[in-house]
Amino acid sequence: MLNIKNLHAAVEGNAILKGINLNVKAGEVHAIMGPNGSGKSSLASVLAGREAYEVTEGSVDFDGKDLLDMSPEVRAREGLFLAFQYPVEIPGVSNINFLKTAVNEIRAYHGQPPMQAKAFLDMLKSKQKLMEFDANLMNRSLNEGFSGGEKKRNDVFQMAMLEPKLAIMDETDSGLDIDALRIVSAGVNKLRGKDNAFIIITHYQRLLEYIVPDFVHVLYNGRIVKSGTKELALELEEKGYDWLKEDIRLEEPVQ
Amino acid sequence: MSAEQDILQELAGREYEFGFETQIEMDIAPPGLNEDIIRFISAKKQEPEWLLEWRLKGYQLFQKLSMPTWQNFKLPEVDFQGVSYYAAPKNKVKYNSLDEVDPELLATFAKLGIPLEEQKMLSGVAVDAVFDSISVATTFKTQLHELGIIFCSFGEAVQEHPELVKKYLGTVVPQADNIYAALNSAVFSDGSFVYIPKGVRCPMELSTYFRINAKNTGQFERTLIIADEGSYVSYLEGCTAPMRDENQLHAAVVELIALDDSEIKYSTVQNWYPGDKDGKGGIYNFVTKRGICKGKNSKISWTQVETGSAITWKYPGVILQGDNSIGEFYSVAVTANKQVADTGTKMIHIGKNTKSRIISKGISAGHGHNTYRGQVKVGPNATNARNFTQCDSLLIGDRCGAHTFPYIESKNNTAMVEHEATTSKIGEDQVFYLNQRGIDNEQAVNMIVNGYAKEVLNQLPMEFAVEAQKLLSITLEGSVG
Ligand SMILES: Nc1ncnc2c1ncn2[C@@H]1O[C@H](COP(=O)(O)OP(=O)(O)OP(=O)(O)O)[C@@H](O)[C@H]1O
Ligand SMILES: [Mg+2]
Numbered sequence: 001m002l003n004i005k006n007l008h009a010a011v012e013g014n015a016i017l018k019g020i021n022l023n024v025k026a027g028e029v030h031a032i033m034g035p036n037g038s039g040k041s042s043l044a045s046v047l048a049g050r051e052a053y054e055v056t057e058g059s060v061d062f063d064g065k066d067l068l069d070m071s072p073e074v075r076a077r078e079g080l081f082l083a084f085q086y087p088v089e090i091p092g093v094s095n096i097n098f099l100k101t102a103v104n105e106i107r108a109y110h111g112q113p114p115m116q117a118k119a120f121l122d123m124l125k126s127k128q129k130l131m132e133f134d135a136n137l138m139n140r141s142l143n144e145g146f147s148g149g150e151k152k153r154n155d156v157f158q159m160a161m162l163e164p165k166l167a168i169m170d171e172t173d174s175g176l177d178i179d180a181l182r183i184v185s186a187g188v189n190k191l192r193g194k195d196n197a198f199i200i201i202t203h204y205q206r207l208l209e210y211i212v213p214d215f216v217h218v219l220y221n222g223r224i225v226k227s228g229t230k231e232l233a234l235e236l237e238e239k240g241y242d243w244l245k246e247d248i249r250l251e252e253p254v255q
Numbered sequence: 256m257s258a259e260q261d262i263l264q265e266l267a268g269r270e271y272e273f274g275f276e277t278q279i280e281m282d283i284a285p286p287g288l289n290e291d292i293i294r295f296i297s298a299k300k301q302e303p304e305w306l307l308e309w310r311l312k313g314y315q316l317f318q319k320l321s322m323p324t325w326q327n328f329k330l331p332e333v334d335f336q337g338v339s340y341y342a343a344p345k346n347k348v349k350y351n352s353l354d355e356v357d358p359e360l361l362a363t364f365a366k367l368g369i370p371l372e373e374q375k376m377l378s379g380v381a382v383d384a385v386f387d388s389i390s391v392a393t394t395f396k397t398q399l400h401e402l403g404i405i406f407c408s409f410g411e412a413v414q415e416h417p418e419l420v421k422k423y424l425g426t427v428v429p430q431a432d433n434i435y436a437a438l439n440s441a442v443f444s445d446g447s448f449v450y451i452p453k454g455v456r457c458p459m460e461l462s463t464y465f466r467i468n469a470k471n472t473g474q475f476e477r478t479l480i481i482a483d484e485g486s487y488v489s490y491l492e493g494c495t496a497p498m499r500d501e502n503q504l505h506a507a508v509v510e511l512i513a514l515d516d517s518e519i520k521y522s523t524v525q526n527w528y529p530g531d532k533d534g535k536g537g538i539y540n541f542v543t544k545r546g547i548c549k550g551k552n553s554k555i556s557w558t559q560v561e562t563g564s565a566i567t568w569k570y571p572g573v574i575l576q577g578d579n580s581i582g583e584f585y586s587v588a589v590t591a592n593k594q595v596a597d598t599g600t601k602m603i604h605i606g607k608n609t610k611s612r613i614i615s616k617g618i619s620a621g622h623g624h625n626t627y628r629g630q631v632k633v634g635p636n637a638t639n640a641r642n643f644t645q646c647d648s649l650l651i652g653d654r655c656g657a658h659t660f661p662y663i664e665s666k667n668n669t670a671m672v673e674h675e676a677t678t679s680k681i682g683e684d685q686v687f688y689l690n691q692r693g694i695d696n697e698q699a700v701n702m703i704v705n706g707y708a709k710e711v712l713n714q715l716p717m718e719f720a721v722e723a724q725k726l727l728s729i730t731l732e733g734s735v736g
Pocket of ligand 2: 040041042085170171
């Protein structure tokens with residue numbers, strides 16, 4: 001589904017991603033871990049098409065199409081979803097109208113007619129139930145005055161509504177309380193299927209106990225330096241990143 | 256960053272939606288301003304002597320007054336002698352039904368999305384359509400008549416209710432208020448007149464659609480609304496204009512009078528031709544609007560959505576004379592390309608326990624300049640006067656500007672005056688967030704702008720709010736790539 005080859009990207013001339021290779025197949029869940037500032041959110045941003053990032057090398061294939069060639073909204077309509085590390089507030093824009101617009105834009109892209117109000121509300125209700133999402137938040141302005149955790153849950157709820165092929169979740173677990181973490185994870189597990197895939201960025205092994213990944217990758221200094229299965233997360237939890245850093249330093253040519 | 260650049264580039268390509276012109280034969284006075292022209296206008300309208308005298312006095316004042324100098328933009332030279340001060344459709348008869356109205360005129364309204372017939376049937380809005388200078392259709396008159404409500408053209412009011420006109424004309428906006436008000440009082444063409452009798456709640460929104468349609472004809476409407484004791488009225492004013500080359504001067508005067516326990520809600524959506532991308536050919540909108548809460552517990556509320564005109568210069572204000580009276584001002588003003596808006600309000604607290612509330616939302620794009628200018632004055636007897644002002648500016652791109660000039664003057668130490676102001680840029684983060692959900696730049700900017708203006712749009716009557724939202728979208732259409 002997603003095939004990243006030797007991806008390099010820079011912000012304002014600073015190289016941030018330095019040769020990422022990653023292959024995600026339908027039905028898989030990949031976890032990406034790594035120390036602060038290693039480039040996890042940058043990778044997510046590049047995939048979603050944030051303009052500040054300049055791709056300097058490499059390619060990304062998304063279901064047979066050149067992802068890097070598409071505008072951000074087209075990537076979204078093609079089925080790429082990013083749950084943001086820091087969802088933004090958009091004052092005065094009603095959450096429900098925003099979602100309806102998003103759903104219908106994506107439908108229009110696929111040649112489907114806009115959803116009727118009734119059908120939309122039915123879908124909204126069933127997804128609210130599925131994700132155990134607070135209906136009151138629906139009637140408020142988009143993320144305006146939401147608590148940190150509420151914003152994260154709102155993003156995950158949008159994910160449920162938009163039914164993406166590939167969802168990238170950037171530290172969705174940070175800021176969630178203990179119950180919310182369990183509920184959100186359960187929701188994500190319900191959304192898992194053989195036709196969609198997840199990339200889950202997290203610092204904590206705990207989330208991966210709920211959402212069990214097929215692969216775990218460690219991103220460090222703009223590169224994936226180690227990949228493994230869920231046991232790798234356990235190992236990281238125990239030992240931290242220092243042992244990896246040392247391995248890498250030994251491997252890297254002296255500058 | 257580059258999303259904003261796109262916005263800037265594309266804004267230049269924005270076109271005026273209602274660029275067409277109707278071919279109705281006009282009866283136009285020769286250009287120029289002098290006593291004879293004023294006598295001509297007055298005679299055409301078969302006005303009583305006192306009104307002619309009043310016009311002539313206005314003309315004298317106009318000659319004495321000079322152009323204002325305090326505004327935050329360069330006032331263009333206006334050649335008052337180059338303007339024609341009277342234009343009327345040739346067959347100016349009063350129509351009993353819409354069938355008698357010139358079909359081409361009706362087609363014009365249809366193009367604007369204002370089919371009178373449908374309006375009559377569907378929305379319950381009585382429409383007093385002012386086409387250039389003469390009223391051509393007044394609907395729902397009978398229903399209003401039964402309640403004793405007077406809703407007619409200004410000219411008709413002069414003929415049929417001279418005592419009311421004489422009593423209130425010029426009492427809120429004195430002829431000498433400013434040079435444009437003086438000019439208007441000398442040459443005003445037509446406009447609307449509303450009287451709501453004691454204790455009557457007007458059952459429908461009263462609505463007037465203004466159009467400027469005659470070449471090189473200044474428009475000088477005059478509106479007078481009187482809400483008698485315990486009455487209520489909501490009045491809607493909406494404007495569109497066809498494309499043209501010469502700048503057009505528009506200097507209307509609106510006066511509102513609210514007696515004891517009455518309420519007037521006045522809403523405007525203004526979309527006059529803003530000029531091309533260099534600002535050429537746009538309309539100058541120099542309007543004086545003021546209301547007086549004359550009676551105790553009365554309320555006047557101004558809501559305006561200003562998207563058009565090359566220059567907008569207006570400060571709808573409220574004189575809070577009656578004890579416990581309330582004045583409100585809700586405004587969204589958009590400036591794109593080379594548009595200029597210098598707008599705001601005046602709240603004059605005279606009575607005790609008077610309250611005023613000001614919510615102003617400026618939006619600037621392209622090279623647009625948006626100025627909020629607000630005056631809050633508290634007189635010595637205005638014990639416990641309260642004012643709250645919230646004044647926000649939203650910038651799209653970095654070649655536009657927002658300016659805020661609050662003037663606060665309090666002569667009573669029990670008064671409380673609060674002023675809050677913010678300036679923000681449309682965040683790239685916000686646009687990207689919406690992009691990431693499948694929404695393109697243009698619609699994203701739309702959503703953000705409408706969200707920003709929501710507090711004001713919410714004040715508009717439902718059908719008008721929808722129209723206003725559309726207008727904001729049209730105004731910023733093509734603003735992003
Ligand atoms: N606009 C920018 N200008 C310069 N450096 C930037 C910019 N944006 C990001 N960076 C840098 O890129 C690096 C990677 O940042 P990124 O947000 O991708 O890290 P992360 O792995 O998501 O970290 P965290 O775990 O803290 O979320 C950081 O060193 C950051 O400072
Ligand atoms: Mg991050």
